Amino acid sequence: MGKSLKGKECGTGIGQRKAGGFYARFVNKNGKLQEKYFFVLAEARNWLEDARYADRHDNMFAPADIILGT
Known part of the structure; x- marks a missing residue:
């Protein structure tokens, strides 16, 4: 836990x-460190929550390896 x-x-x-x-x-699911700087603590908390959610749910509904034919 970080401190002020x-x-x-x-x-x-x-x-x-x-x-x-x-x-x-x-650290994202690929093992890469994601980091961003902010002036306001609330913005940092919001970005962290959104970034973690996006990392967990990326390609959840549309996998890239599916090919649709007609």
Whole structure:
């Protein structure tokens, strides 16, 4: 769990930089680190939640290997 400059918990995958901004990061299903910087903690939380959801549900309904014929 990351912490803010005042020592408060920011949440899993979220931390505060020395300059005052926040960062959010996670490892996607391919093993690549996804990271983004923000000025507001709420924006970092929203992006992290959306990015994790998109990573889990990517290609859920339309797999790329299906070929449709007529």
